[in-house]
Amino acid sequence: MKKIGYIRTTVKKEIEEQSEILIAAGCSKIFVEAKESIDFKSKIKLSQMIDTMQDKETIAVTRLSILSSSVQSLLELMHILEQKKIILEVVEQNFISSGIHTLNELLFYILEFIEDIKVEKQAYGMQEAKESGKRLGRPPKLTAKEVLKAIELKQNSTSRHIANRFRVGRSTLLRHIARSRKSA
Template structure:
């Protein structure tokens, strides 16, 4: 069976292009999700996909960065597929095909390049934040928890669970706000 996996990083992005490409590649079943991809463990549909595939199947993605964003994650996924005798192909990097030794080599090279690009993006982002802070225009993220409101509810005699329920936050967030 040919199985596809598609992923976009945010809910505002569309899976349509990937889904069309996977259908054109002959995928009989496709797993898809709108989820940030820093680690594979956090992606439920990917985990279901990896559990679903079986010996003789081929897993296809449109691009390597849709499957994994780090070399470690990529090789862990490929190892898991290999242990189940599942082939892997990447449509946009067509030389990536785990059925061939040159394809496995290309996979390693492209995985390293993808990790390098992610590191470069992260460095640029941190440089931009540092410049914005120096210019006094960077405010950072707004706190997701209104600490004043948490303390106010606590002073009114509510316990951590009640405060969490009232504000729609985790109980651990209440404890952090109170510390």
């Protein structure tokens, strides 16, 4: 029977990675759903793909999180696939919907699905923040003005005294000074 791959991503490099995995899994055709927003609800390519499929054909995805962004919509999709007698294969999780799975296995897959969704949303948020110019991570201990002042004071004072004055550790002070000199 025919095996068709489905890719849904907001990150372009993931398209290549998922394509390689799906081709290795034996997919003859791959549908790609690429969007800029993590919350895209209308999965047009997925609907088109399901409409063209026949009994006993297989949809292959790399992870369950590719199909849906919520447990509810995943269950609805699984119901549609079951009605149309379409088999679902999740390559990275070794899951095939036509096989018999224990409750523990299904719960494990659902927990893994929820974790994948969290990671995907976090990665998208970080990517969006970087693109908008926001600095990620902990804020610096010293401002640019304080670093310049520290460099000025360093000519007449020790690093330890200057660090105490700005209420930071000596290594933190020296690291900020070194970064300032590198960027200048």
